[in-house]
Amino acid sequence: MFTRMNGIVCLTMALLLGCVASIATADEALDKAFEALKTYKWGQDRATLGAIDAAVVASHKDDAAKKDLEAKLVAVLKSDAPQAAKDFVCRKLSLIGSAASVPALAALLPDEKLSHMGRYALERMPCDEAVAAMRDGMGKVKGLVKVGVINSLGVRRDAASTAALVGLLEDSDPQIAGAAAAALGAIGSPDAAKALGAYQAKAPKELKLAAADAYLACAERLLADGKANEAKMIYMTLAKPDQPKHVRLAATRGLLAAAGQK
């Protein structure tokens, strides 16, 4: 006879089996997606990778799942998978990547084709290892790739890069020097201010505006940090008649803001 207790047991078993089946299906789908990722090329159906997208979302607050997923993604990055596959991996690591991903991502920085996507992940990752990798990488790369790394260090406002960035103000490549100035402005420390102050007179003509803008940005950071006197010195320099009208206007507004802070 089919009692109520039997019914409950059967229902429980069915639910458990269902859950197990569902987990198994999800695992299989994930395995299949990683298999497809190994040879993924641009223009192929993204649906084949959908299980990885879903796993990234589902791994929130599940550290074990995230770690497992991260390891699988890093393995693809270290393989000879196509550029499109590594591009996809970097996007996912930008969301869940930890210090464990950093070496594989840092290895992409010198690669002209993948440097940006390496930074796409590293720049978003809050761990110190990510920014340290970009700081270390800055000295090992050249040209446009170097500009990109400098820009990312500026976004991260990495004060530990200050000395290296100050050195790059002298770089013969105006794109590198300009990026270094902007990054120093974003860092906005007293040391950065000192370097940018010295740079105002030395900057080549094509970088005068960029130098002034970086100096203004630096002043804003100092002001926000309660260093009104340091900011005021910058604004006074940039309010002089040798600056373009809009820079003088910005400096004059800054002077008013600094005076209001006292």
Next chain:
Amino acid sequence: MAESAKITRRRLLRQAAGVAGAWAAAPYFVPSRALGAADAPPASERVTIGLIGCGGRGSGVFQGMIAAGGQPLAFADAWKNRREGWAQRTGGVAYADFREMLARDDLDAVCVASTDCWHVHHTVAAARAGKDVYCEKPLSVALGEDCLCREVVRRYDRMFQYGTQQRSSAHCRFGCELVRSGKIGEVREILVVAPDSSPGGSGAPQPVPEGLDYDMWLGPAPWRPYCGQATGGDGWWHDYDYAIGFIAGWGAHPLDILVWGYDTHLAGNWEVEGTASIPQTGRNNVVMKWDVDIRFANGVKMKFRPGGDYTEFIGTEGWVGISRGGIKADPPSLLESKLGPDDVHLVDSRNHGGNFLEAVKTRRDPVSNIEDAVHSDTVSHISDIAIRCGRKIVWDPTREEIVGDEQASRMLRRAWRQPWRI
């Protein structure tokens, strides 16, 4: 590089007189006063303008600015035929690189109508060069860019007009004035509806068309082989590398009315939850059929859905619904209200481009300023992030931070492809 020699305003006008035949057959009409007709104000009194992004939308907006009295000087676009077409029709100068255009000291303002992922880059570069900016919506592809944009626009005190032209419609202004003047009582609920995104497109690589500087077109966005995305607005509007879809691209209009009528940034923390579908085939991969609920800390609830173009404010004593096409209210008598001196009166603009040019001259903020642009774009971005994370997001509008969700916070910015930065 500039594709013709640097020219003065006077020389420009002389040149322009000689190109009448060229622009007669052009798809965009350039009024004679822009070309120095006798009844026009002298060139020295006109606002000189340039266009970055000379496609269909940019051309339409720019033509409106010319009709409002702007003096066209310069055109930048990654497409050779687009920039040169405009230069030929107006006697202006075409630039393959917008930075060279911005280096001109005779240019007062620019209209930015490029790909969404470029908007903040172009706006910030223009502000740093001392130009005022009319920027098409949406503002950006990542909310962190909005904040940087506001920072630089504020730094140089540049005039910034957001391309939310519904603010220059009298009925939209009146509806928001009714809400802000308390004519519907205290706001309790808000409904915002915007047209949905589209699936489709192909990601299959194909040859880069002749006349397109693909690297410049991509700009700060990730590189990938050309796959037809630069051929028109619809080619990139729904591609996540270049835009976040109509949740922002079209949503900007009704969300702009939202922030014009109600201060979402002063309503306390937002709890944002949402679902959507994201196409898994084709090139397009932005959120579609979104269904977003926002609960502000002050108790006001908001729904954001796809559909038409509509913003409805529901108060304790009635409601007002506003769209581009009209306004409705309950009780209907609200629409007959006469606003008195103690009521809220918003900026009265009847011509969005003209309002911007006026701002350039008077140095008084135009009707769609940078603050409100950031506020409305914030709703799009936080909704998009909540959907993509698949969980509730808490947004602190005062600190402009996502609260207690490190992973979601990562989505507030995207690294830019070298050498670009903001």
